[in-house]
Amino acid sequence: MQLTELDTIISSLEQNDQILEAQVDFLKTVANRHRLKIIMALGQIQGEMEQRDLQKIIGISKANLSQHLALLRSVGVVHSRPAGRVTMLSLKYPAIKEACAMVKDVIARRASELMPAAGR
Structure with missing residues (x-):
């Protein structure tokens, strides 16, 4: 150069x-494992999901989920809005789901590259 x-x-x-x-x-x-699960779960739906449903899917306490959601909101990943007595959640930008899918694809490709080397 x-x-x-x-x-x-x-x-x-x-x-x-x-x-x-x-x-x-x-x-x-x-x-973070839980935050990636949150992104993946919200990425699988059209529209919004109730926070309590997400809690069931992820399998963590309400307090723990709230902490993870606060961090994800702070970097613009998750959008939340109150709806009466419940909180509705969604991915703020659909590209976040696509970015995670790209990372997953790179990891899968890397794993397949390493597989033949492991058999030597």
Whole structure:
């Protein structure tokens, strides 16, 4: 690579530092078994799901679910709205489901690449 290309890359990364930090925060937040289950469960429905139904699906206490949902809301993954005595939940952006599916696909491909090596 030429020096000008390196300078361009460095400059671009420096300009996007805030975006990179937001991405790090996002990935740290979703990198949890229960939070990924929440994303997967909400991604399987059209529309919204009651919080108590999600609690049954995930299999954790109401308090624990509330903590996980608060973290997911803080990074813009989950949207919640009160509806009378219940709270309705949904993914804030459909692309979140797609991003998780892409990660799952990469992991599956990586596993299939490692399988032949394990048999040697």
